[in-house]
């Protein structure tokens with residue numbers, strides 16, 4: 320078995336900016352904050368997006384105050400919507416993208432669930448969502464994503480319980496572990512779904528089959544941690560955390576490019592909360608699925624939940640940010 324360590328999520332659920340019309344840089348809004356250096360309403364092109372749909376500050380997103388872009392991931396929704404023959408870049412395409420993106424995140428999680436070998440009802444749900452995403456654009460625009468999350472959530476919960484059974488893990492769901500000292504922690508089989516792990520010290524932690532659905536890992540220190548078989552870990556969660564070459568990441572995910580390739584010196588920072596973000600206001604990275612318990616935000620995460628640091632993709636191509644290539 321392997322949780323997120325599976326190879327279950329293929330290319331169809333990976334951002335491919337080369338085949339996307341820059342949808343996340345236009346369709347989604349963001350709000351000036353620690354993660355975005357400016358405001359941008361939905362449907363308006365980002366001022367850093369070139370005519371060729373490349374990001375002119377791609378190489379320096381974090382330094383430029385656009386960490387939210389560097390963390391975001393569309394889970395392949397961008398190229399899928401761009402490829403729809405009946406749509407051209409404009410309000411309708413943007414609206415379809417805003418629905419397709421969270422549905423693709425659910426597909427990612429369900430595919431991971433299925434890959435554990437304990438998928439249960441995951442397969443029929445995947446088929447249903449795939450049909451929905453391939454279906455009529457007008458119908459897709461009207462999809463109630465919250466209702467879908469409500470259907471998917473129990474399936475993931477069931478898979479999690481089956482996979483973690485017998486491992487003796489604890490139940491730390493929704494726990495406030497901001498800045499917690501969990502170095503070398505034995506967290507195997509523990510459910511941390513929706514937990515606030517902002518700036519937590521997880522160096523060397525054993526997260527074998529730990530359920531990380533919707534856990535907020537912003538600035539968490541993952542150096543030396545074993546995440547190979549962590550459940551429901553997503554790329555945005557990794558992108559928001561700090562690790563290095565000693566961090567074991569699931570095979571289905573990409574090691575963030577801002578992580579040093581070897582072992583790195585201590586860089587544990589003050590907890591995010593100390594920088595003015597009360598934990599109750601924190602956005603659960605990876606919780607764009609709304610399944611971790613603390614998100615469920617109507618204002619989506621990612622290039623969606625942009626008022627908060629959340630998911631902006633680390634590209635599968637090894638470049639920072641899934642966003643547009645440098646202009």
Ligand code: SF4
Nearest residue numbers: 344365368374388642
């Ligand atoms: S990735 Fe897109 S939204 Fe972010 S700064 Fe670059 S062009 Fe703007």
